[in-house]
Amino acid sequence: MSGTAYTTVIGLEVHVQLDTRSKLFCRCSSQFGAPPNTQTCPVCSGQPGALPVMNLRAYELAMRAAIGLNCEIPQFTKWDRKNYFYPDLPKGFQTSQFDLPMSQDGYLDISDPEGAFEERRIGIIRAHLEEDAGKSLHDEEAGKADSRIDLNRCGTPLLEIVSQPDMRSAAEARVYLTELKLLLTYLEVSDCNMQEGSLRVDANVNLHIDREEDLIATPIVEVKNMNSFRAVQRALEYEVERQYELWQQTGRKLGDVGVTKETRGWDDEAQLTRAQRGKEESSDYRYFPEPDLLPVTATGEMVQSVRAGLGELPAALRTRLAREYQLSPYDADVLVNQGRSLVDYFVAVADRCGDGKSASNWLQQDVLRHLKETGTTIEAFAVPGEQLADLISAVHSGALTTSRGREVLTHLISNGGTVAQAMQQLGIEEVDQSELEELCRELLIANPKIVADIQSGKTKAAGALVGQAKGKNPNVNPHDVQRICLKLAAEM
């Protein structure tokens, strides 16, 4: 049986917390990290009689994200109640969107800059708004198994983004998530912080196994509890193997009697998925239109104004950087993936020094390394773009060697100021040509062995003189020393 060809089929449901100041249906703060139950009111704690009022900002952010995902924005959208009992859901229903979501039919293009797979278009079925639930804090201490509820998160606006099952590998799923997060970050609709739960991923996965006659689909599994993109990839890789082996053992397939969608949780420590107990497969949420909220009409002007305000998004930005600054797709990708601020910085540097490739190299090799080492961001970087540009220009003109350029950059990071000031403070100045010739002549006279080596064709021997020259005057250009020494030795 081994070696049977199969296709992996993955669809992702991503919940993103929208970056509003207040909650979706009340004025409570949606800030993460406050002491339990300090950000609640009659509305979000589900008190009898309290009523929701929609936060327009949440709707605008959702529309921004949806348009960024190339979704259609229907003119009419409404709210629905999803009814179920759980202690972190104080109203006994979640206000969500069922049959008329605020957006649908979009897509996100993904590609692998290293070429592991071809560029793919991942369909977006829909993106809809809903409120988050609270958090259950389970305290198993002393066998009492008490549960505590924190309602601070209750009512925080979420955008649920449901993809088509268009991904064909765990690696693609990871790239999709990375690209989605980048897009949402560019759109400034969410901080997408997985640790704080602003971005959560559930995956649906199964296999399509090619047989001679027909195509067999394994039962669909929903995988939850993945707390990083790496965990998503690992969990899906694991699940693909598990499903294939299970199919080989049992032959169970989608559509067989008794086969339902299974929910499994990823155990990151054990690196495996486990069947999750509880959630009944037949759960009936009894959706119906939320009578306490009015349907929302998206006017053409609103859609247009949101569209106009999106700014340049990652995919377009990559293409433009590659074209206008002669960058390789890989370099453009690295820069764009760092976020809009870094791209803005790059553009400022490249435009001023007139050399995109060098600007990209300096950013990637020096600036990004510095940011990574110090754990800071480009916004906090001490060297303004124009100074880095001047530095690059100085290296171009030969006024600085690359290595002295790095010294200047280090100096600028610590002390600020201009490139000229830094060079002065570091004692860097151009060495006069006749002065340089005099220095080389002195060195040759002092090293007859090297002169003899050069004259016998071992030009590499001149390298030793470069070190000595730098020792005597740190501002000399090594290339010039080499060139002059060879010339003078030949004349001797």
Place this chain on the structure above:
Amino acid sequence: MTLIEQSATELLGLLKRREVSSRELTGAYLDQIDAHDQQIHAFLRTDRDRALQQADLIDRRRAQGESLGSLGGLPVAVKDVLCTRGAVTSCASKMLENYVPPYDATPIARLKEADAVILGKTNMDEFAMGGSCENSAFGPTRNPWDTERIPGGSSGGAAASLAASMTPLSIGTDTGGSIRQPASHCGVVGLKPTYGRVSRYGLIAFASSLDAVGPLARTAEDVALLLGVIAGHDARDSTSIVQPVGDYRAATRRPLEGLRLGVVSEHFGEGLDPEVAQTVRDAIDLFKDLGATVREIAMPHSQYAISAYYIIAPSEASSNLARYDGAHYGMRAPEAEWRDGGAEENPLVQMYRSTRAEGFGAEVKRRIMLGTYALSAGYYDAYYLKALKVRRLIAQDYHDAFEQVDLIVGPVTPSPAFKLGDKSEDPLSMYLVDLYTVGANLAGIPAISLPCGFSSDRLPIGIQLQGAALSEELLLQAAGAYQGQTTWHSQRPELA
């Protein structure tokens, strides 16, 4: 006429002229409650100290020449379905027996701003589900005209408190007739405003798309006075209407001219008590004397109103009442019943089950089950969705009718107040008492119930006027004109 039997408008005059203080007035009503409410049980709770304190404060401010709100020291009774900050709001349910809301409902806040004195919270059918006040978890309210009989419901306490002169003004709520029907049974005036005219913020929801807060009083002008206080846009209720509030009191004094009344012939058909039919017809004749023209109108879908209502209202209720689960507030079944109870279910589910089994009464459970069923997969289209379609057709019927007539006139209830226990064993016959009232809720239009006579058993009979959306002024104008010619509303029952 004693002090407490006077109309709110008359009392307001006395207060303004300082012929009576708010303390005296409040005290007089509290005394009346003390004297008779053991028998009537219109109130679930009063707070004498708090009410008198509030009255004193208003008297002091008046003495200092401060300008007061439009209720300037008048006592008001409030149905126990509206949240009052810091004071128990129970919905007449064991589930919320000790529930103290952390906030005031908007209508309550507006009463306080208008310098009303809140006397107490009135009895009702549990969660406003019922038409007799027998579904209160804390015992029924009795009709002051005949204490063997029901006062109507669900705002039974609100209507009875007025009939028994325990308050000059009362706030009720109406989801399918819950203001108009008890007003009719108790011989007082009750107005169900246009959906959204009065904020629902803080009204403990029964059926959100049907619920309306409204005034009850003994005269049209008093009802107008109270409506003027509680009506108006509220940013906390997304379904609240933004249009400005009318001058309702002025409307009640405006002479009636050329009123076009419509009569739905089906409303005078089978099931209507002949005495009620005759009394209502007499009232219509009086409107004719006042210059009104009357014509028959067709409401082809009104026969389906009860069916649609008893799908939509329970569906919404099943969701609205899900929050009473013992987890956050209100009643929770004793822990011993669900923790380690050896049940197959996990303790959480067992807690939900025990709490809801013990906290809710039979009628509430019946409606939760009805609604849960109607919304379930496989039934949704056949029941809930179909009911919504019927609702649209009914609204269309009204819309068409109001192109031909200004108001629709007819009975409020099929019969005068029945005896306690008469319909308790037969929920369906109980549901049918809403026959003439649910249409206004389904269509979201305003309607008023006015006393228009008595049965041979000396039980009050009411007449209902229904108008197009936001026609409150016209309804009150017609009601004022009618009351100008009649004295039904000034009659009082003898209390034991």
